[in-house]
Amino acid sequence: xxxxxxAVAGAAVLALALSAGCSSGSQESAAPTxxxxxxxxxxxxxxxxxxxxxxxxxxxxxKAHPDIQVNVSKQAGGDDAAAKFLTAAKAxxxxxxxxxxxxxxxxxxxxxxxxxxTSGTAQVKGExxxxxxxxxxxxxxxxxxxxxxxxxxxxxYRKDLFEKFxxxxxxxxxxxxxAARAVHKADPKVYLGTFSSKDPGSFxxxxxQAGAQWWSIQGESWKVAxxxxxTKKVADYWGGLVKEGVIDDQPYFTPEWNKALNDGTLLxxxxxxxGPGVLSSNAPKGKGKWEIAPLPQWSAGENATGFWGGSSTAxxxxxxNQAAATQxxxxxNTDPEALxxxxxxxxxxxxxxKGGAALTSAxxxxxxxxxFWQQTAAISATARGFTxxxxxxxTYNAFKDxxxxxxxxxxxxxxxxxxxxxxxxxxxxxxxxxxxR
Amino acid sequence: xxxxxxxxxxxxxxxxYLFLAPAVVLFTLFTAVPIVYTAYLSxxxxxxxxxxxxxxxxREVFAGLDxxxxxxxxxxxxxGWLRVLGYGAIVLTVMLGLALLFALLLDSAHVRLARFSRxxxxxxxxxxxxxxxxxxxxLYLPSVTPLRDLxxxxxxxxxGTVTFSMANIAxxxxxxxxxxxxxxxxxxxxxxxxxxxxxxxxxxxxxxxxIKIPILMPAIILTTVFSVIATxxxxxxxxxxxxxxxxISSTWSPLMKVYRDAFVNxxxxxxxATSIVIAAISLVLSFGFLRVVRxxxxxxx
Numbered sequence: 001x002x003x004x005x006x007a008v009a010g011a012a013v014l015a016l017a018l019s020a021g022c023s024s025g026s027q028e029s030a031a032p033t034x035x036x037x038x039x040x041x042x043x044x045x046x047x048x049x050x051x052x053x054x055x056x057x058x059x060x061x062x063k064a065h066p067d068i069q070v071n072v073s074k075q076a077g078g079d080d081a082a083a084k085f086l087t088a089a090k091a092x093x094x095x096x097x098x099x100x101x102x103x104x105x106x107x108x109x110x111x112x113x114x115x116x117x118t119s120g121t122a123q124v125k126g127e128x129x130x131x132x133x134x135x136x137x138x139x140x141x142x143x144x145x146x147x148x149x150x151x152x153x154x155x156x157y158r159k160d161l162f163e164k165f166x167x168x169x170x171x172x173x174x175x176x177x178x179a180a181r182a183v184h185k186a187d188p189k190v191y192l193g194t195f196s197s198k199d200p201g202s203f204x205x206x207x208x209q210a211g212a213q214w215w216s217i218q219g220e221s222w223k224v225a226x227x228x229x230x231t232k233k234v235a236d237y238w239g240g241l242v243k244e245g246v247i248d249d250q251p252y253f254t255p256e257w258n259k260a261l262n263d264g265t266l267l268x269x270x271x272x273x274x275g276p277g278v279l280s281s282n283a284p285k286g287k288g289k290w291e292i293a294p295l296p297q298w299s300a301g302e303n304a305t306g307f308w309g310g311s312s313t314a315x316x317x318x319x320x321n322q323a324a325a326t327q328x329x330x331x332x333n334t335d336p337e338a339l340x341x342x343x344x345x346x347x348x349x350x351x352x353x354k355g356g357a358a359l360t361s362a363x364x365x366x367x368x369x370x371x372f373w374q375q376t377a378a379i380s381a382t383a384r385g386f387t388x389x390x391x392x393x394x395t396y397n398a399f400k401d402x403x404x405x406x407x408x409x410x411x412x413x414x415x416x417x418x419x420x421x422x423x424x425x426x427x428x429x430x431x432x433x434x435x436x437r
Numbered sequence: 438x439x440x441x442x443x444x445x446x447x448x449x450x451x452x453x454y455l456f457l458a459p460a461v462v463l464f465t466l467f468t469a470v471p472i473v474y475t476a477y478l479s480x481x482x483x484x485x486x487x488x489x490x491x492x493x494x495x496r497e498v499f500a501g502l503d504x505x506x507x508x509x510x511x512x513x514x515x516x517g518w519l520r521v522l523g524y525g526a527i528v529l530t531v532m533l534g535l536a537l538l539f540a541l542l543l544d545s546a547h548v549r550l551a552r553f554s555r556x557x558x559x560x561x562x563x564x565x566x567x568x569x570x571x572x573x574x575x576l577y578l579p580s581v582t583p584l585r586d587l588x589x590x591x592x593x594x595x596x597g598t599v600t601f602s603m604a605n606i607a608x609x610x611x612x613x614x615x616x617x618x619x620x621x622x623x624x625x626x627x628x629x630x631x632x633x634x635x636x637x638x639x640x641x642x643x644x645x646x647x648i649k650i651p652i653l654m655p656a657i658i659l660t661t662v663f664s665v666i667a668t669x670x671x672x673x674x675x676x677x678x679x680x681x682x683x684x685i686s687s688t689w690s691p692l693m694k695v696y697r698d699a700f701v702n703x704x705x706x707x708x709x710a711t712s713i714v715i716a717a718i719s720l721v722l723s724f725g726f727l728r729v730v731r732x733x734x735x736x737x738x
Contacts, residue, residue, distance in 0.1 A: 079701065083700040083701060083703070086703055087700065090705075106490070107703065109490050109491075110485070110489045110490060110494070110495060111495065111703065112492060112493075112494075112495060138490065140490065140491075142490075142491070197683055198680060217488060220487045220488060221487070221488070222488060249683065251680065251681075251683070253680070254578070254680065254681050255575060255578055255581050255681070256578050256579065256580045256581060256681075259580050259581055260580070390485075390488075390489050390490070391702075391703075393701055393702060393703060394701075394702050397687055397697060397701050397702065400686075400687060401686045401687050401688070403683075404683040404684070404685075404686060405686070407683045408596050408683055408684060427702065430482075431483055431484070431485045431489070432483075432484045432485040432486060432489075433485050433487075433488070433489050434486075434487050434488065
């Protein structure tokens, strides 16, 4: 009896100590260690991601870390996943980890859906470039996610058809416009490119290249400048070419677009470094015929590009295992083994500076361009982004509606940019954000 | 004294309530509570202070009727109603017209392959809406459509034609179901009516117009009410077609606007207010229609 009672008391003390250790672990610990998390017993984390083969990458982690098991839940990606995460966070049962696109991160932060990882990531900062790191801190002292990949933009073009039409790779947007006219004149069925009214991310990247700053923080208020001169310049450039009829107006990622890529009636695609994955699945017939070059520039001699897409790994504010989740997110995006898996299995372009080591052989689809990754690295060094605001979803949706309308009515593209600005400002005012005049 | 009390509802004690309980509980849990919660949400909004970053920068506050006045004053919502009205006019007339025609044809004496035709006409209803829309979407897209190879050169997703193309999908999917409802009602009519009519010299056409359609009236009204409600709720077709074309905005139909507000813009509160406005309008429309035709349909005073 006595020993039995003792055992019960001992177990109770132990349980108390464990729970105390556990709670201090999640609240105060600066850098969670394997010892601490194992004391809390095995935990299971849910991770929403749409990186291909993420389950295979996670399997490597799960094997090495029996105490922190990660379950990948495959998502459709992009806007849908973001909306789903915000809804789940509001309902109180979000996943522990989420793939967060850079432009959506401010919305997540504003909705108090993602945790501040500052304490667990002190030593991680050095693994990333300044520009990318700024996207996860939003220019504040906090760290809201760990960068995973980035999407510097470049020009994908059909080398064989450029030769056939006798067109040089355009160095400036003026040359690009000339080439568009020449190609369309030579064969009216062929377009040099298309303007997609369904892909605000692509337009944002082109605006970044021109030097746009859609949002910025001034003290305690937001400055919204979506209709700045740089953005209007980009909009009117494309609007002019579409109106002239030398650039097509069908959206990207549709069956029609796939067909145009496959049968060689679309010759270029200004896109991001993740392009090879899309081209190889949507335009299998073009294998070995495409090459990359830097985006055309606004004036000769310049050297700049923007970002389209790219994402980070964020931890949910409501996750009971933030420390373990941070540990996994850090491993996934900075560990050399994980980085090389991200490249080979997930086909992502890692944001970590060490990631370059894993990029040795060119993607299969671009086997004709052996220096694909060297080119990419050079282009990537010239990329500039901007701060994203807390209601990018509203802005991006306004882009789709306004540019759909502009294409239908043949109205001015810079007016559509004006609609984006008005819609964004109205939404921020309605919510009560402080706006700088 | 108790023995003298007439037996009736009062004498039954708790039993009726017990029988009612499951229905009441289910109704409360799955209909009343969500409606009340929606109404509650529609009276609130988020209030952000400063940059809106960091903890506690975003609060939920009482908004009064602001969300309602915004929903009622939103030109996009009313433009959406207009688009749906045009779409609904096409769908209702063509779909119900075809359904009635097919039901009468199948019921007439001289039809062959009735069983096969019935199943063939009903089959599209079994195809999920999203699948049907994508299927038709591929047929509509200019460069992948086989229509081009047949020499037909029409823009099926242009600003002027997209409503018809969308209505076509709904008609294709809905005709079979409505036909089946009408056909089933027709089969329940005693055959002696037709014999009497034939003895009086009525042709098949006369029987259809003078006997079958009047008898079918309640069923026609039922299918019309269902179709009106389905039209007001149109969402699947435009949403699934939207990525393929520039002509469908994110607020093409009222329900699409609710979806956009709630899940794209993250504003559950104004989405809730708009939902309630839509529910009110669809109640008024369906009950209004029923009221207008009640006398004819159900022989009520």
